Amino acid sequence: MKKTVQRIPFQILLLLGVSLVANSTLAQVPGVAESIELYQSNCAVCHGENLEGAAQGVPLLGDLRHGDDMAAVSASIRNGYVETGMPTWRDTLPEATIRNISLFILESRDNIDYVTFNYDTPLEIPDEVISSELHNFRLETVVANLDQQPFSIAPMPDGSILLTEKMLGLSIISPEGIQSSLISGTPEVFDDTFKPVFEQEWGLGWLFDVIPHPNYEENGWIYLYYTERCTDCNTLSREQNTPVSLNKLVRGRIDEGAWVDMEVIWEADKEFYGAGTDVAAGGRVTFDDTGHVFFSLGAKGSAVFQGIQDLATPYGKIHRINDDGSIPEDNPGYGQDGIYPSMWTWGHRSPQGLEFDTRTGQLWGTEHGPRGGDEVNLLLPGLNYGWPLTSKGMNYDGTPVNYGPQLGIAFELADIQQPVVDLTPSPAVSSFIVSRSEQFPEWDNDFLVGSLKARSLFRVEMDSNNRMVQRETLFAGLARIRDVEQDNNGNIFLLLEHNSGSRIVRLVPDD
Numbered sequence: 367m368k369k370t371v372q373r374i375p376f377q378i379l380l381l382l383g384v385s386l387v388a389n390s391t392l393a394q395v396p397g398v399a400e401s402i403e404l405y406q407s408n409c410a411v412c413h414g415e416n417l418e419g420a421a422q423g424v425p426l427l428g429d430l431r432h433g434d435d436m437a438a439v440s441a442s443i444r445n446g447y448v449e450t451g452m453p454t455w456r457d458t459l460p461e462a463t464i465r466n467i468s469l470f471i472l473e474s475r476d477n478i479d480y481v482t483f484n485y486d487t488p489l490e491i492p493d494e495v496i497s498s499e500l501h502n503f504r505l506e507t508v509v510a511n512l513d514q515q516p517f518s519i520a521p522m523p524d525g526s527i528l529l530t531e532k533m534l535g536l537s538i539i540s541p542e543g544i545q546s547s548l549i550s551g552t553p554e555v556f557d558d559t560f561k562p563v564f565e566q567e568w569g570l571g572w573l574f575d576v577i578p579h580p581n582y583e584e585n586g587w588i589y590l591y592y593t594e595r596c597t598d599c600n601t602l603s604r605e606q607n608t609p610v611s612l613n614k615l616v617r618g619r620i621d622e623g624a625w626v627d628m629e630v631i632w633e634a635d636k637e638f639y640g641a642g643t644d645v646a647a648g649g650r651v652t653f654d655d656t657g658h659v660f661f662s663l664g665a666k667g668s669a670v671f672q673g674i675q676d677l678a679t680p681y682g683k684i685h686r687i688n689d690d691g692s693i694p695e696d697n698p699g700y701g702q703d704g705i706y707p708s709m710w711t712w713g714h715r716s717p718q719g720l721e722f723d724t725r726t727g728q729l730w731g732t733e734h735g736p737r738g739g740d741e742v743n744l745l746l747p748g749l750n751y752g753w754p755l756t757s758k759g760m761n762y763d764g765t766p767v768n769y770g771p772q773l774g775i776a777f778e779l780a781d782i783q784q785p786v787v788d789l790t791p792s793p794a795v796s797s798f799i800v801s802r803s804e805q806f807p808e809w810d811n812d813f814l815v816g817s818l819k820a821r822s823l824f825r826v827e828m829d830s831n832n833r834m835v836q837r838e839t840l841f842a843g844l845a846r847i848r849d850v851e852q853d854n855n856g857n858i859f860l861l862l863e864h865n866s867g868s869r870i871v872r873l874v875p876d877d
């Protein structure tokens with residue numbers, strides 16, 4: 367294992383957006399560890415080791431008198447409240463350090479744990495009714511004891527649910543909640559994962575999204591998205607003697623437990639296959655109502671920055687093709703040299719959610735920022751969403767994201783599309799739906815957004831100009847939410863991932 371332990375942290379640090387440090391180890395990573403240390407040595411004496419408060423200072427959990435967002439907490443620290451015993455830190459700590467400590471406080475308040483990513487925190491599904499502003503609901507388990515690493519669910523017209531477990535394969539959950547054996551003949555996936563630095567998985571060759579074609583009932587097509595892995599298949603894999611992988615989209619049908627009629631819908635040239643982890647590879651697929659399919663492909667070069675701002679690569683892009691794999695002539699780069707033909711939008715880091723809203727005809731995506739800067743984006747054709755030139759999030763040490771100079775790319779902030787919703791600190795947003803459930807009428811058109819690290823479900827309300835008007839946390843600190851889906855009967859399902867066994871739950875209204 368020694369060999370991999372030295373190689374992989376490098377990849378993960380790149381993934382996290384940390385600038386290169388020779389011989390990186392977690393302790394040397396500027397940022398998270400540093401912010402904890404700074405807090406413990408400067409603030410814990412008055413605010414308590416766990417933010418619980420102490421004789422000379424107030425708790426930093428619960429309600430904060432002076433505001434609890436990034437700007438307010440940084441201002442409290444920067445300016446202090448000298449008359450009431452809170453020192454001014456402006457002259458002692460640089461601004462980046464103040465932001466770094468602020469992030470640590472906000473992250474702790476949101477149950478965000480960078481060491482375990484909350485994979486191991488006990489999973490307890492509450493029996494009680496969960497109250498929220500517009501609807502009260504319970505969580506009813508549909509099926510439990512799934513693999514630790516599920517990725518996607520797709521409710522089907524017959525009441526069953528298709529499920530992908532990313533290192534295992536595809537199976538069907540019956541309406542009674544019974545998991546079938548794996549569907550045979552789906553693309554090969556790999557479970558040789560290791561956890562070198564964080565308790566975060568690292569691997570190549572995973573199964574991602576499963577989604578039926580909008581006309582599934584007539585044509586039976588099911589689309590599967592995965593990272594195809596190969597060795598000795600391109601320059602990088604030969605030079606470094608390493609496996610490489612890249613996202614690939616296929617469709618097929620299920621017939622008596624077997625995957626049949628498979629067709630390749632989209633794949634890239636093998637020279638694009640990369641050795642970086644599949645964690646940030648994106649992996650979501652969605653259809654519009656005019657025969658197009660969109661899919662997200664994140665950081666997947668040999669480094670997290672590689673090719674994301676280069677229009678000629680498939681990395682860091684949302685792609686759009688026709689449902690048979692051909693390229694739509696109205697794609698932004700159609701027929702132009704130097705633009706990847708399926709490119710729809712670019713500058714994406716780790717795009718974990720993708721939905722087409724048929725009512726408004728708009729495409730939406732979520733993605734992970736570095737530390738802070740998780741985003742909900744309206745995805746408009748041909749626009750640049752900014753990674754790694756700029757982000758509302760920060761590097762792990764509190765300095766701003768600004769890799770333009772390092773990459774030799776000049777840009778105007780005005781040319782970068784800003785997120786509709788910025789989530790700082792980052793809950794690690796995952797999948798989402800635009801709610802259309804008769805069971806939850808007051809949530810109609812609201813975004814229900816899942817998260818991983820924060821283990822929370824958010825409701826985001828937009829106005830007709832696509833501006834966020836309200837954000838509510840429906841529940842917090844429960845379980846890593848990998849997928850959110852709804853069926854035609856208004857059932858809303860969550861796919862919860864956990865070390866002790868993942869599960870699918872349904873939101874049951876209880877008003």
Ligand code: HEC
Pocket residue numbers: 405408409410411412413422423424426429430431432433439442443447450451452453455467
């Ligand atoms: C000597 C004790 C002391 C130290 C050291 C100290 N604080 Fe405070 N802090 C206080 C007190 C007392 C208050 C309440 C001030 C008030 O609300 O008028 C406070 C308030 C705050 C608030 C605002 C809380 C709210 O309710 O809005 C924040 C944020 C904060 N401190 C962060 C920090 C950080 C971060 C550090 C370390 C860099 C730190 N403090 C160091 C005593 C201290």
